[in-house]
Amino acid sequence: MPIKSYLAHPYQGQKMELYNTLSQLEGCEVIPAENKDVLILVTDTETSKQEDALQEKLNMIKSIKLLAMVAGFNASKN
Amino acid sequence: MYTSTLSNRRDFIKKMAVLSAMTAAATMFPGILFAEEQERGLPKGGNLDWKKAPCRFCGVGCGVLVGVENGKAVAVKGDPKSPVNKGLCCVKGYHSVMSMYGKDRLTHPWVKKNGKYVKTSMKEALDIIAEKMQTTIKDYGKDAVSIYGSGQWTIPDGYVASKLFKGCIGTNNVEANARLCMASAVTGFLTSFGSDEPMGCYEDIDHADVFVLWGNNMAEMHPVLFSRLLDQRLKRGVKIIDFATRTTRTSMASDKSIIFQPQTDLAVANAICYEIIKKGWVNQEFVSKHCNFSKGSTNMGYGLEDKYSFNDKPEKISFEEYKEFLEDYAPEKVEKISGVSAKDIKYMASYYGDPNKKVMSLWCMGMNQHTRGTWINNLVYNIHLLTGKISTPGNSPFSLTGQPSACGTVREVGTLTHKLPHGVVMNKAHREHAAKIWDVPVENIPSKPSLHTVEMFRALDRGDLRFMWIQVTNPMVTMPKLKRYRDATKKEGRFIVVSDIYPTPTTDIADVILPSAMWVEREGMYGNSERRTQYFEQMVQPPGEAMSDTWQLIEVAKRMGFEKQFYYKEETHIEEIYNEYRKHHEGKKHGMAPLEVLKSEPGAQWPYVDGKSTQWRFNSKYDPACSNDEEFHFYGKPDGKAVIWQRPYEPAPEVPDEKFDFWLCTGRVVEHWHTGSMTRRIPVLHKAMPHGYVELHPEDAKKMQIRTGDAVRLTTRRGTMKLPASVNERGVPEKGQVFVPFFDENMLINDLTLDAFCPISKQPDYKKCAVKVEKA
Ligand code: SF4
Numbered sequence: 001m002p003i004k005s006y007l008a009h010p011y012q013g014q015k016m017e018l019y020n021t022l023s024q025l026e027g028c029e030v031i032p033a034e035n036k037d038v039l040i041l042v043t044d045t046e047t048s049k050q051e052d053a054l055q056e057k058l059n060m061i062k063s064i065k066l067l068a069m070v071a072g073f074n075a076s077k078n
Numbered sequence: 079m080y081t082s083t084l085s086n087r088r089d090f091i092k093k094m095a096v097l098s099a100m101t102a103a104a105t106m107f108p109g110i111l112f113a114e115e116q117e118r119g120l121p122k123g124g125n126l127d128w129k130k131a132p133c134r135f136c137g138v139g140c141g142v143l144v145g146v147e148n149g150k151a152v153a154v155k156g157d158p159k160s161p162v163n164k165g166l167c168c169v170k171g172y173h174s175v176m177s178m179y180g181k182d183r184l185t186h187p188w189v190k191k192n193g194k195y196v197k198t199s200m201k202e203a204l205d206i207i208a209e210k211m212q213t214t215i216k217d218y219g220k221d222a223v224s225i226y227g228s229g230q231w232t233i234p235d236g237y238v239a240s241k242l243f244k245g246c247i248g249t250n251n252v253e254a255n256a257r258l259c260m261a262s263a264v265t266g267f268l269t270s271f272g273s274d275e276p277m278g279c280y281e282d283i284d285h286a287d288v289f290v291l292w293g294n295n296m297a298e299m300h301p302v303l304f305s306r307l308l309d310q311r312l313k314r315g316v317k318i319i320d321f322a323t324r325t326t327r328t329s330m331a332s333d334k335s336i337i338f339q340p341q342t343d344l345a346v347a348n349a350i351c352y353e354i355i356k357k358g359w360v361n362q363e364f365v366s367k368h369c370n371f372s373k374g375s376t377n378m379g380y381g382l383e384d385k386y387s388f389n390d391k392p393e394k395i396s397f398e399e400y401k402e403f404l405e406d407y408a409p410e411k412v413e414k415i416s417g418v419s420a421k422d423i424k425y426m427a428s429y430y431g432d433p434n435k436k437v438m439s440l441w442c443m444g445m446n447q448h449t450r451g452t453w454i455n456n457l458v459y460n461i462h463l464l465t466g467k468i469s470t471p472g473n474s475p476f477s478l479t480g481q482p483s484a485c486g487t488v489r490e491v492g493t494l495t496h497k498l499p500h501g502v503v504m505n506k507a508h509r510e511h512a513a514k515i516w517d518v519p520v521e522n523i524p525s526k527p528s529l530h531t532v533e534m535f536r537a538l539d540r541g542d543l544r545f546m547w548i549q550v551t552n553p554m555v556t557m558p559k560l561k562r563y564r565d566a567t568k569k570e571g572r573f574i575v576v577s578d579i580y581p582t583p584t585t586d587i588a589d590v591i592l593p594s595a596m597w598v599e600r601e602g603m604y605g606n607s608e609r610r611t612q613y614f615e616q617m618v619q620p621p622g623e624a625m626s627d628t629w630q631l632i633e634v635a636k637r638m639g640f641e642k643q644f645y646y647k648e649e650t651h652i653e654e655i656y657n658e659y660r661k662h663h664e665g666k667k668h669g670m671a672p673l674e675v676l677k678s679e680p681g682a683q684w685p686y687v688d689g690k691s692t693q694w695r696f697n698s699k700y701d702p703a704c705s706n707d708e709e710f711h712f713y714g715k716p717d718g719k720a721v722i723w724q725r726p727y728e729p730a731p732e733v734p735d736e737k738f739d740f741w742l743c744t745g746r747v748v749e750h751w752h753t754g755s756m757t758r759r760i761p762v763l764h765k766a767m768p769h770g771y772v773e774l775h776p777e778d779a780k781k782m783q784i785r786t787g788d789a790v791r792l793t794t795r796r797g798t799m800k801l802p803a804s805v806n807e808r809g810v811p812e813k814g815q816v817f818v819p820f821f822d823e824n825m826l827i828n829d830l831t832l833d834a835f836c837p838i839s840k841q842p843d844y845k846k847c848a849v850k851v852e853k854a
Contacts (some may be wrong), residue, residue, distance in 0.1 A: 002762075003088065004172070005095035007103055009312060031096065033103065034111040037312070040099040042092055048761060055766075065312070068305045070165055071098035071155030072172030073091045073145070 002051065003073045006041045014063035015039065021061055027054055041067070091153075094126070098155040102165025130157055130680065131614035132604045134174040134597040135751050137229070137479030138162065138300050139606025141680040142171055144598055146617050151175040151598060156302075160680040162280055162610065168301040170751060173760045174597070177751075178618075180759035184579060184593035185622025195591070200623045203590055204630065207547070208637035210573050210589075214545040215247065222544040224251035224534055227627075228551040229259065229481030229488050232602030233611070234655040235549065235627040236487035238644070240499065242631055245516035246640045250495045250503055250528040251543070255551040256481065256488035257531040261841035262446040263477040264489055266455020269374075269390075269838070270463075270721050272714025273667070274489050277695040278438075278474030279608040279683060283310060285472025286438035288317045288429045292458060293343065293444020293845075295809075297327040298748035300442070300478055304328065319426065321346075322444065323743065323845075324773075324817055325810040336426070337812055340741050340846045342416035344450055345727035347457035348407035349416075350427045354464050355401055359431030364466030368710050370717070371395045373403075373724035380449050380731035380834035384536050388837035395724060403724050415727070430461050436472030437462075442480060443745065447845050452838035453725035460722045468720075469697040469710060479607040480752075486605015490668075490684075491659065496527035499662035503527060515661050517643055530840035532558075532833050539566030547575040549627045550594070554583035555753040555823050558842045559796050559833040577627050582755045583823050594627055595620035601652040602628070603676065609683045609692075613676035628655070666703040667713065730846045731834040734814065738794060738848035740778075741815040744827050745845075747808070754821035770822030771804040774851070775813045779805040782853050789854035792816070794830040794847055800854045801825055816851055820844075 008030075010018040015037055022030040022041055027050060031040040043058075045051040058067065103110050126145040133140040141160025145153030154175055156167035187203035188195040198206075214222050225239050231254065243252045267274045283289075283306050296304040308331065310316045320332035321343075329335035338346055354360060374390040381388075409420035409427075416423075429435050439462065445454045458475055459468075467473035479485055492499045501508030503525060513520035529537050535557055537543040546567075557563045567574055567587040576588035579596045599620035605611045620626075625633075632651065635644040646654045653673055660670045663684070671682035671691070683691035687702045696712050698704035704711035712720040734740055749767040750757040757763045772790050774782075784790060790803045801818065811817045818827045832847040 002172075003091050003095050005099040007099060007166075009309075029092065029096075031099075031112055033107070034113060036103075036107045036110045038103060038107065038110070040096060040103065040112070042095045042099070044088065044092055048765070051762065052765065066305065066308050068166050068302075068309075069156075069168055069172060070102045071095050071153070071167060073095060073153040 003042065003044045005070045007068045007070060008039045008041045008064055009066040009068070010037060010039070010063050011065045012037070018061070018063040021063060025054065025057055098165070101158040102156055104158070126153060129615060129617050131598055132482060132606065132612035132681065133167070133171040134177070134482060135170045136300065137481050137484055137607045138303050139482060139604060139608070139610060139612060139681070140167060140171055140302050141612065142167055142174075144175060144617055149618055151178060151618050157680055162606065162608070162680070163302045166302050166305055169748065169763070170757065173757065173763060176760045177756035178596055178599065180580060182580060182759070183621050184581065184591065185624060186593055187623065188591040190589045200625060203592060204633045204637065207575050207590055208634045211545055211634070212638060214573065218544050220247050220249045221251060221528060222542070223247065223249060224253070224529065224543055224545065225547045225549070226531070226534065226551065226553065227254040227493055227549045229254060229256040229479065229484030230550045231483060231487045231493070231627065232604060233483065233486050233491055233659065234602055234652050235631070236491040236493040237499065237655055237659050238628055238631045238635070239549070240491060240493050241516050241643060242635045242640065244498070244503070244523050245512065245518040246522065246635065246638070246643055248522040248524060250524050250526070251534065252493050253495055253529065253531045253534055254488045254493045255531070255553070255556065256484040257494060257841060258447070258556060259443060259480045259841075260446060260484045260489065261494070261839035262448060262451025262455055262836050265452040265836075265839040266459065266477070269452060269723065270456050270459040271696070271712050275485055275609050276474070276476050276607065277469045278476055279693045280306070281693060282438050282472050282474035282476065283307060285436055286316065286474065287435045287472070288319065288437045290319045290321060290426060290429070290437065290439045291328060291332070292439055292441040293322050294440050294442045294478065295322070295326040295328045295745070296440065297331055299480070299746060301748060303478070317429070321426070323812065323815065327808065336418055336422045339415065339417045340743070340815070341450070341730045342412070342727065343445065343454055344457060344725065345407060345412045346416050346418055346423060347454065347461065348404060348727065349409045349412040349423045350430060351457070351460050351464055352404040352407045353409060353424055353427035354431050354461065355404065357427070357431055360464050361466030364710070365464060365722075367708060368712060368719055369463050369722050370719045371397055371400045371722050371724065376726055376728065378837040381532070381837055381840065382731065382834050384540065385533070390838055400722065400724050430465055430467065437467055438472065438474045438476055440476050440478055442478040444845065446841060447843050449731055449834050449836055449843045450725070450728060451836040451841050451843070453723070456723040456725050459720070463720055463722050469694050471694065477607070482606065483604035485607060485609065486603065486611055490605055490663075495530055498523070499659060500668070512662065515658060532835055532840065532842060535563040535566060538572060539563065539569070541569070541571065544571060545573045547577070548584060549577040552582045552584045552753040552755055554587055555820065555826060556828060558828055558831040558844060560826055560828040561797060577630055578755070579624070580755050580759065582753065592630055593622060593624040594630070595624045599624070600626035600628070602626070603656065610681040611670060611676060611684065612681035613673065628652070730843070732832055732846070732848045734848045738850045739814070740849045740851045742792065742794065742830065742847050742849035743811065743815060743817045743845045744820050744831060745817065747819045747821060750821035752821065753823060758821070770801055770819055770825035770827065772801040773804045773807070773809050773811050773817040775811055775815065776806050777813055778851070779803065782851070784853050791852045791854040792818070792830060793850040794832070796832065797829040799825060799827070799829060816849065
């Protein structure tokens with residue numbers, strides 16, 4: 001299943017909150033920028049079910065202002 | 079770098095994903111820093127071979143890097159070097175590589191023999207096509223054959239199609255599906271400026287203070303550009319105004335959503351001009367130096383009858399006459415027909431009128447799929463011309479395209495009945511220019527346009543047309559009033575060839591099905607919305623006998639006896655074709671970049687002059703074609719002046735009445751590319767949006783006791799069908815309106831739509847017809 005990376009833009013003043021929320025999600029790796037209001041999010045899921053569930057959770061996060069996709073890797077087991 | 083164990087491999091890929099994101103972030107936020115330990119150990123390349131290409135899907139034309147591993151394309155990332163997307167990539171772009179690997183890819187030709195499809199070799203299939211074309215021409219004349227292509231054709235595909243049909247066979251029966259999406263934009267540009275395609279570029283986004291989206295759901299249809307708008311809001315606090323007939327994801331993300339009644343954008347645009355004049359916001363110097371005023375015919379009809387024809391009769395008028403015409407469009411009057419409050423009209427006008435605000439207007443299908451599509455394009459240009467907000471960074475009326483090469487192939491190569499690569503068939507000098515480069519007698523090219531798309535399918539129904547070759551498009555899902563045209567293809571004595579990569583409702587009606595090579599399985603170029611031509615090399619092998627559309631056409635041309643004109647060698651044909659094509663556009667107004675430049679850079683914008691792309695046309699500071707010693711030069715018109723058009727509001731041809739009491743609007747969704755023939759084969763996208771639906775306003779739904787998922791019957795004068803309801807989900811139409819996406823071939827909404835079109839552009843209106851809505 002895919003590994004994808006995104007730039008996640010938080011609402012003003014909510015960068016740390018977003019960092020904490022994303023870090024707690026299974027399959028998510030988060031790297032905050034040191035000096036800008038943006039975080040890198042990398043998602044890694046094993047099955048399409050997991051991917052769907054994760055997408056749903058991401059959609060529900062209130063502190064995300066904009067999630068812009070950057071790359072996707074079709075890392076299926078073939 | 080690459081190791082054999084799966085976990086290490088995933089770990090490595092993850093690091094590459096981080097690296098891609100950091101590179102994109104660095105492009106968008108110069109000086110951005112990440113903690114040092116996180117940057118350590120990131121891979122620099124690995125076994126993946128990254129190659130650049132324009133994205134296969136939409137007209138934004140993002141630059142992507144495709145990762146190839148063991149002969150298979152496995153990854154996509156946004157190209158940080160591309161000024162289009164600066165490293166970003168949307169969900170469709172990422173899935174573009176997966177769309178090549180669906181289980182039911184067409185890998186060899188099928189020919190219908192005695193009512194059954196028989197597997198054949200490519201050689202036999204191409205022989206049959208050439209022979210059938212020749213016998214059809216012999217029996218019925220050269221205007222009995224036609225080709226119907228696409229804005230997803232590469233530049234070489236469209237070029238050889240035009241050369242074969244217009245130059246060699248001698249018929250103007252060349253059309254492309256961009257007629258259904260871009261034709262009004264073209265006629266808008268030609269009537270206002272005498273030269274097609276936007277004067278500005280995407281970099282306008284980085285300069286504009288206000289964005290007005292005219293019926294354009296950018297969040298779903300042009301997601302990466304919309305991300306760039308939102309990014310500017312984060313950085314600079316720009317304003318985004320969504321002016322639409324339905325509440326969408328775009329409306330929700332905008333600063334202000336203004337809803338208008340279908341078709342009344344014409345009246346609102348005029349009201350904005352009224353207000354600009356009344357408040358004294360006209361840029362007098364710009365208008366007197368660079369603009370003329372004209373009016374054209376009105377009450378033109380809607381093209382509903384076969385063989386309908388119309389020619390506009392432009393007449394020059396004075397500014398005073400124009401001002402008088404606008405008296406009918408005072409905001410308080412327009413409020414009554416448009417549903418837009420006078421206050422909101424004045425609010426929009428105030429941004430356009432403010433000399434200290436740079437304004438970008440963006441639009442796509444909402445304005446183009448319109449029975450007065452040319453007019454509404456003219457009217458938005460009027461606003462920018464009156465205020466002089468045009469052709470400068472950030473001041474930009476910008477018509478977006480839907481398909482990856484609607485501009486590059488259909489508009490620039492000229493794969494429409496009236497067009498040539500340079501100019502139009504009606505112009506003798508243009509015919510001579512094309513004939514010389516094509517190496518054909520000039521008499522071969524007919525001087526009259528023949529059949530535009532709707533009329534082409536009507537001609538097939540009538541029997542005037544006997545042979546049609548369809549490439550990279552799916553008209554048996556997309557034609558309006560579809561049933562008539564589906565039945566037409568099944569009539570005795572019609573021969574249809576379809577080139578595609580998957581079975582579709584259009585291959586179902588084919589006599590010969592040819593398997594095509596897709597995107598990076600062959601070499602080619604696309605041209606995007608901002609006049610950017612982008613090259614891609616062949617990165618992987620096509621499956622089975624699949625062949626590029628370019629080479630299919632060349633093989634048939636040779637079989638028909640045109641070896642001299644189709645002299646290209648298989649190994650170098652794309653380069654040879656592109657070099658030949660460039661000759662049509664030589665000069666300062668439309669020069670195309672050399673192939674070496676396209677190969678080494680993330681595209682180049684025409685006019686490409688003295689080694690440089692042109693970002694803002696008609697502005698002498700940026701555009702070397704300006705020659706009038708003024709700041710601006712609209713050189714598409716003989717006197718160098720743009721035209722401000724007097725165009726009235728006229729109602730749609732079919733409006734809700736007692737029996738059919740709702741408006742029906744159709745459109746797209748972010749997950750699916752057009753008719754879904756590729757994206758519905760990608761499990762994640764298919765699952766995210768598995769089938770069509772009808773969106774209703776919650777109050778209408780409540781009145782009819784309809785809830786999400788309930789079956790709803792829609793009936794128009796053309797047909798009836800059942801769909802599941804969607805209430806308060808992704809989009810919310812206004813009361814008395816419904817919206818249906820067209821991607822689902824099992825719910826063919828175009829059986830219900832109307833084939834009325836703009837009399838000037840001949841582009842159908844898929845956004846408005848009358849429908850009856852019932853709980854099924
Ligand atoms: S926005 Fe369009 S061009 Fe860009 S990645 Fe998405 S589908 Fe491709």
